[in-house]
Amino acid sequence: MVADDISRALRRIGHEIIERNKGAADLVVLGIPSRGVPLAERLAAAISQVEGIDVPVGQLDVTLYRDDLRRQPTRAAGRTDIPAGGIDDKVVVLVDDVLYSGRTIRAALDALAELGRPRAVRLAVLVDRGHRELPIRADHVGKNLPTSREERVHVRLAEVDGADAVRISGGERR
Numbered sequence: 001m002v003a004d005d006i007s008r009a010l011r012r013i014g015h016e017i018i019e020r021n022k023g024a025a026d027l028v029v030l031g032i033p034s035r036g037v038p039l040a041e042r043l044a045a046a047i048s049q050v051e052g053i054d055v056p057v058g059q060l061d062v063t064l065y066r067d068d069l070r071r072q073p074t075r076a077a078g079r080t081d082i083p084a085g086g087i088d089d090k091v092v093v094l095v096d097d098v099l100y101s102g103r104t105i106r107a108a109l110d111a112l113a114e115l116g117r118p119r120a121v122r123l124a125v126l127v128d129r130g131h132r133e134l135p136i137r138a139d140h141v142g143k144n145l146p147t148s149r150e151e152r153v154h155v156r157l158a159e160v161d162g163a164d165a166v167r168i169s170g171g172e173r174r
């Protein structure tokens, strides 16, 4: 995906969310660090532009809720920022760059449960590369990218990396 593909995908997902939610009322968009955060900001801006209202946006750190904490080198806990109105009775849209095993999203659901009780939680991802290990699916997908387990999907975003791109590395291309 190049920059235009990414912005088109985010605009389309914004429209899908508005349609499903019948507007943007009660929406809270939360990005999962690291690259889910700028994606959440872009998505909230795209929804705001269509609906003409501010869409609260924040970020949800899932580090302490991961099920691989004991296996992986220690990661420093990041920041969680919940918009002032909280998440109780809101429709929370979680945003991440890549959906793979589903374990990050499982951790995010645990993190969220400690912060309140949303009316609904939806998931938007830029790339779904398959290989789920848990019963988790995305409601909104920028692009389904069939991959082998040996490959890795790299999402690069202007805010973090200087430019937008999605590329695949490693493994045997099929």
Ligand SMILES: O=P(O)(O)OC[C@H]1O[C@H](OP(=O)(O)OP(=O)(O)O)[C@H](O)[C@@H]1O
Residues within 6 Å of the ligand: 032, 033, 034, 035, 036, 096, 097, 098, 099, 100, 101, 102, 103, 104, 105
């Ligand atoms: O579905 P999963 O198997 O959990 O994989 C997806 C997660 O993995 C990546 O994060 P990574 O751990 O590489 O950290 P990063 O966000 O800092 O790139 C990606 O950003 C997702 O958050």
Ligand SMILES: O=c1cc[nH]c(=O)[nH]1
Residues within 6 Å of the ligand: 098, 100, 129, 151, 152, 153, 154, 155
């Ligand atoms: O390919 C992958 C797998 C997990 N997380 C990523 O960002 N890319």
